[in-house]
Every structure is written in C-alpha cells, then in structure tokens.
Amino acid sequence: MSTKKDRRTTVIESPPLLKPNAPLPAEGFVVATLLIVKDVAHSRKFYQHVFEAKVIEEDDPAVLRLSNTWLLINGGGGPTDDKPTVTAAPPADLDRLSIAMNLRVADIRACYELWRSRGAKFLTEPKVHEDEIRCYIRDPDGYLIEVGQST
Numbered sequence: 001m002s003t004k005k006d007r008r009t010t011v012i013e014s015p016p017l018l019k020p021n022a023p024l025p026a027e028g029f030v031v032a033t034l035l036i037v038k039d040v041a042h043s044r045k046f047y048q049h050v051f052e053a054k055v056i057e058e059d060d061p062a063v064l065r066l067s068n069t070w071l072l073i074n075g076g077g078g079p080t081d082d083k084p085t086v087t088a089a090p091p092a093d094l095d096r097l098s099i100a101m102n103l104r105v106a107d108i109r110a111c112y113e114l115w116r117s118r119g120a121k122f123l124t125e126p127k128v129h130e131d132e133i134r135c136y137i138r139d140p141d142g143y144l145i146e147v148g149q150s151t
Contacts, residue, residue: 014030015027015028015029015030017030021054021056021065022056022063023063023070023072030070031069031070032069032070032071032072033069033070033071033072033101034061034072034073034074035071035072035073035074035139035141035143036074036075036076036088036089036090036141037073037074037075037076037090037140037141038075038076038090038140038141039075039140040059040060040061040062040073040074040075041058041059041062042140043062043073043139043140043141044058044059044062044064044073046119046139046140047064047066047071047073047139048064049118049119050115050118050119050120050137051066051067051103051115053065053066053071060074061073061074062074067103074088076088076089076090090141090142090143091141091142091143094138094142097144099143100136100143100144100145100146101143101144101145101146102145102146102148103145103146103147103148104148104149104150105147105148105149106149107149108126108133108134108135108147108148108149109126111147112125112126112135112147115137115147120137121137121138122135122136122137123135123136123137123138124136126147126149128151131150131151132148132149132150132151133148133149133151134146134147134148134149135147
C-alpha cells in the first residue's frame with residue numbers, strides 16, 4: 001500500500017484588478033506569460049480553440065485569459081530602450097527546452113481526448129510516472145505545454 005503526504009489546501013486570494021478582464025492589478029501583482037510567436041492571430045486562435053481561452057485583446061499584444069492565468073501573445077522584434085541587447089523571437093530549436101507552460105488537470109485522459117479532437121498535437125499519449133501522469137503538446141510556434149495529473 002502506498003502512502004501519500006498530507007496535502008493541505010491554502011487559499012490564495014487574487015489581487016483586485018483595475019478592470020475585471022485585464023491583467024492590471026490594483027495592488028500586488030498578477031502573473032502573465034508572454035509568448036513571442038511568428039503569427040499572433042494563428043497562435044491566438046490555437047489557445048482559444050484548444051483550451052477555450054477567453055480573448056481580451058485581439059492583437060498588439062493579444063491578451064487571453066487562460067483558466068486562472070493570463071497569456072500575452074506578441075510577434076518578435078528588435079531591442080528596445082528597456083532591453084537594449086535583447087531580440088524577441090519564437091523558439092529557434094524545438095528540441096531545446098527553455099520554458100514550458102504547465103497545465104495541471106483533474107482528468108488527463110479526458111483533456112487528452114478533448115484537446116486532441118480540437119487539433120492539439122501531442123508528442124505522446126499520457127505516460128504514467130512515479131507521482132503523475134503526463135504528456136506534452138506543441139503549440140503552433142513549437143512551445144511545449146506539459147499536461148499533468150497528480151496520482
């Protein structure tokens with residue numbers, strides 16, 4: 001018989017927002033992930049269709065509410081005055097991981113079937129590991145999205 005650590009639930013309040021549908025905190029901070037992509041409209045439609053993300057802003061950048069987080073989708077570009085040596089670009093090598101979105105789900109098999117039916121490209125079917133079942137999706141620009149269910 002396996003034993004599991006006692007998992008306690010901690011409720012963390014979200015900060016109040018200046019607008020109900022924008023990642024603009026009235027105090028504290030919110031977390032938003034910025035993806036640099038080749039085609040903003042194509043990526044926006046992918047997240048909207050596959051994961052039912054709510055589109056807040058269409059472009060420049062696209063702003064989406066993805067479950068309990070925010071996703072900003074923008075095209076690449078050269079250095080700016082606040083990042084003078086940084087060029088923003090989508091992943092150049094899809095086999096080198098530097099960042100991945102991690103979606104924790106209650107029912108991985110149901111999510112796998114639903115999201116696959118909506119066009120998500122999974123690297124493999126869900127695989128059982130010691131403490132979780134997981135699989136990965138590639139978005140249109142090659143970003144990895146880990147889908148995991150704790151066991």
